[in-house]
Amino acid sequence: MSTPLLEVNNLRVSFKMHAGEVQAVRGVSFKLDKGEVLAIVGESGSGKSVTAQTLMRLTPTPPSYIKEGSILYEGNKDITKLSESQMRKVRGAEMGMIFQDPMTSLNPTMTVGMQIAEGIRKHEKLSKSAALARAVELLKLVGMSNPEGRIHQYPHELSGGMRQRVMIAIALACHPKLLIADEPTTALDVTIQAQIMDVMRDVQEKTGTSIILITHDLGVVAELAQRVIVMYAGQVAEQGSLHDIFYNPRHPYTWGLLKSVPRLDTDKKSELSSIPGTPPDLYAPPKGCAFAARCPYAMKVCMENDPPQFEIDGPAHTAKCWLNHPDAPKVDRPIETGGAAHV
Amino acid sequence: MSNAPILELTDLRKHFNLSGGRVLKAVDGLNFNVKRGETFGLVGESGCGKSTAGRTIMQLYEPTSGSIKFDGRDVSKLTKSERMKFTKEMQMVFQDPYASLNPRMTVGKIIGEGLEIHGLASGRKRAERVAELLDAVGLNEEHANRFPHEFSGGQRQRIGIARALAIEPKFIVADEPISALDVSVQAQVVNLFKKLQRERDLTYLFIAHDLAMVKHISDRIGVMYLGKLVEVAESDELNANPLHPYTQSLLSAIPLPDPEQQKSRERIILKGEIPSPLNPPSGCPFRTRCPHAMDICAKTMPEFKEVKPDHFVACHLY
Numbered sequence: 216m217s218t219p220l221l222e223v224n225n226l227r228v229s230f231k232m233h234a235g236e237v238q239a240v241r242g243v244s245f246k247l248d249k250g251e252v253l254a255i256v257g258e259s260g261s262g263k264s265v266t267a268q269t270l271m272r273l274t275p276t277p278p279s280y281i282k283e284g285s286i287l288y289e290g291n292k293d294i295t296k297l298s299e300s301q302m303r304k305v306r307g308a309e310m311g312m313i314f315q316d317p318m319t320s321l322n323p324t325m326t327v328g329m330q331i332a333e334g335i336r337k338h339e340k341l342s343k344s345a346a347l348a349r350a351v352e353l354l355k356l357v358g359m360s361n362p363e364g365r366i367h368q369y370p371h372e373l374s375g376g377m378r379q380r381v382m383i384a385i386a387l388a389c390h391p392k393l394l395i396a397d398e399p400t401t402a403l404d405v406t407i408q409a410q411i412m413d414v415m416r417d418v419q420e421k422t423g424t425s426i427i428l429i430t431h432d433l434g435v436v437a438e439l440a441q442r443v444i445v446m447y448a449g450q451v452a453e454q455g456s457l458h459d460i461f462y463n464p465r466h467p468y469t470w471g472l473l474k475s476v477p478r479l480d481t482d483k484k485s486e487l488s489s490i491p492g493t494p495p496d497l498y499a500p501p502k503g504c505a506f507a508a509r510c511p512y513a514m515k516v517c518m519e520n521d522p523p524q525f526e527i528d529g530p531a532h533t534a535k536c537w538l539n540h541p542d543a544p545k546v547d548r549p550i551e552t553g554g555a556a557h558v
Numbered sequence: 559m560s561n562a563p564i565l566e567l568t569d570l571r572k573h574f575n576l577s578g579g580r581v582l583k584a585v586d587g588l589n590f591n592v593k594r595g596e597t598f599g600l601v602g603e604s605g606c607g608k609s610t611a612g613r614t615i616m617q618l619y620e621p622t623s624g625s626i627k628f629d630g631r632d633v634s635k636l637t638k639s640e641r642m643k644f645t646k647e648m649q650m651v652f653q654d655p656y657a658s659l660n661p662r663m664t665v666g667k668i669i670g671e672g673l674e675i676h677g678l679a680s681g682r683k684r685a686e687r688v689a690e691l692l693d694a695v696g697l698n699e700e701h702a703n704r705f706p707h708e709f710s711g712g713q714r715q716r717i718g719i720a721r722a723l724a725i726e727p728k729f730i731v732a733d734e735p736i737s738a739l740d741v742s743v744q745a746q747v748v749n750l751f752k753k754l755q756r757e758r759d760l761t762y763l764f765i766a767h768d769l770a771m772v773k774h775i776s777d778r779i780g781v782m783y784l785g786k787l788v789e790v791a792e793s794d795e796l797n798a799n800p801l802h803p804y805t806q807s808l809l810s811a812i813p814l815p816d817p818e819q820q821k822s823r824e825r826i827i828l829k830g831e832i833p834s835p836l837n838p839p840s841g842c843p844f845r846t847r848c849p850h851a852m853d854i855c856a857k858t859m860p861e862f863k864e865v866k867p868d869h870f871v872a873c874h875l876y
Contacts, residue, residue, distance in 0.1 A: 258740035258741065258742065258743075259711075259740050374831045374832075375604075376831060377831070404603035404604055404767065404832070405603065405767065405768075405769070405808060405811045405812060406603065406807060406808065406811045406827075406828045406832075407603075407831070408811065408813075409810075409811040409813075409825065409827050409828070410827060410828070412813070413827055431740065431741060432741075432813065433741075433815035434812060434813030434814055434815045434820070435813050436815075437813060437814060437815055437816055437817040437820045438813045438817075438820055457817050458817065461815070461816060461817050471742055472741060472742065473815065475741050475742045475744070475745035476741060476745075476770070476815045477770045477771055477773065477774040486749050486752065487745040487748055487749055487774060488745065489742055489743070489744075489745035489746040489749060490742035490745075490746075491746070493710050493712070493713075
């Protein structure tokens with residue numbers, strides 16, 4: 216197998232605050248292959264955004280700092296060791312990022328074309344007109360109508376969906392090998408969300424770029440991802456292929472997440488299942504499993520010992536839960552996996 | 559329990575006058591009833607007028623024309639004392655659990671304020687009532703002395719619900735009450751809404767953009783587009799037989815949390831964007847994005863009519 220594009224090993228990121236140290240990311244490891252679409256799912260405070268921002272070293276230091284771990288890019292470059300000026304060469308050229316809020320992430324005083332061209336000219340020696348011509352091509356790629364006219368418009372003249380297309384065009388401007396999309400469709404209406412997901416799939420197929428998709432929406436994951444990481448309290452709770460996570464989940468938190476979304480076939484009269492309680496305080500994470508306090512299957516061992524990642528049929532699918540220990544009691548998974556498609 | 563609807567809207571309009579003589583027709587002719595004890599879901603995308611409709615029903619905005627009848631009485635013709643009674647019977651839960659609670663008031667004060675205004679309870683009795691309400695929404699008595707910033711989003715939304723329930727309303731307008739919450743917490747709050755409805759005979763107008771969740775909680779659903787209702791039907795019927803092309807595309811645009819279902823189903827992806835409500839298309843407002851648009855759609859607004867029992871749609875296809 217070829218070297219993965221990205222290899223994250225035991226990454227720990229903390230924020231030094233007045234009240235103490237917030238351990239936002241607590242030992243995250245994963246690999247991303249070339250051309251792969253990886254989704255990182257989790258709820259607010261799970262550390263998914265901090266993980267993604269750290270890959271591009273975008274979290275402000277101080278208060279944040281990388282406590283431990285490495286991020287190997289193309290097998291040899293450790294992102295955690297690069298200086299700010301070296302990082303500047305990586306951002307944009309090697310990795311592009313799309314943010315949740317397309318209004319506040321675009322410069323309101325610059326035309327769309329100039330914003331796209333600015334990124335290109337930062338990394339490549341190109342004339343302004345050549346860069347603008349590339350901008351038109353990029354806007355075509357993201358499905359913008361009338362791209363020749365659009366490059367002269369300002370962000371406020373565009374709708375939310377069009378702004379997000381511009382963001383994607385900017386992120387793709389220098390043909391990055393990795394695109395990090397942090398909740399790219401959360402702020403959009405559902406019909407526009409469908410359009411943007413289409414654009415992302417299309418762009419991925421045409422350019423072959425790897426994508427890390429940060430989201431809380433399991434529907435978006437099902438639509439776009441090939442592999443999935445489920446994060447909880449700064450750690451990887453479970454990771455596996457799209458099929459593993461949706462049809463053979465092995466962590467009670469994944470079960471809870473899957474159960475709490477209404478499905479087309481859920482009985483309307485039945486209660487939605489919810490996960491009781493709230494995530495732990497990351498100023499002082501619990502000694503045992505971070506999910507134990509909310510877990511209906513918690514055992515004594517869960518309170519005392521933090522579970523390791525257990526391999527489920529090989530290293531591609533792992534779950535950080537004692538239930539997967541060979542001596543653990545067998546529990547029935549509370550969800551019908553496979554959904555209506557298998558019935 | 560009588561069968562008469564608790565809320566009747568007849569040709570309700572709310573237009574805003576903007577600078578330069580422009581008129582924003584946020585709500586443009588709504589007709590629907592809400593039956594006693596049911597949950598009516600109002601869905602649509604940003605700018606469709608669903609929140610304006612909710613606020614106009616709450617009398618936070620004065621309607622431009624049309625009538626709102628609550629419990630058989632026209633709410634625009636209420637006297638001052640009748641209005642006081644009306645506000646006691648209809649309460650609202652807001653979207654943003656951060657902005658809708660006064661940060662300088664304790665939770666006990668926030669929940670008890672309505673009791674004070676309506677002279678329903680004071681002193682120890684009020685404290686008891688607050689404790690009871692906190693318990694009903696799944697919080698503790700001790701929380702009464704704390705301030706909103708000490709709570710998570712889901713807990714704050716519970717406080718907002720307790721506040722709405724304090725004066726024992728019959729009707730609650732919930733404007734996107736779960737949109738700002740995490741998925742697992744959304745489920746908690748939706749379950750709470752359902753439990754309270756069973757226990758207290760409440761009627762809900764549930765406003766949201768998330769059709770999947772609305773479908774789960776509602777008995778009937780109304781779909782809005784650019785200030786107009788395009789379809790109203792029972793929740794299961796709307797899900798199984800959506801008639802309006804907009805409803806069809808909304809349903810098909812929801813990404814399903816099931817990869818195989820998601821890959822196998824046919825999806826309708828709408829072209830283009832929602833037109834500006836300042837300059838809506840002639841005729842049917844949806845025609846610019848509609849895959850079935852015909853000549854007539856640009857000329858006349860289709861009538862909102864009952865094409866099947868209890869299934870209303872405004873579309874020239876029917």
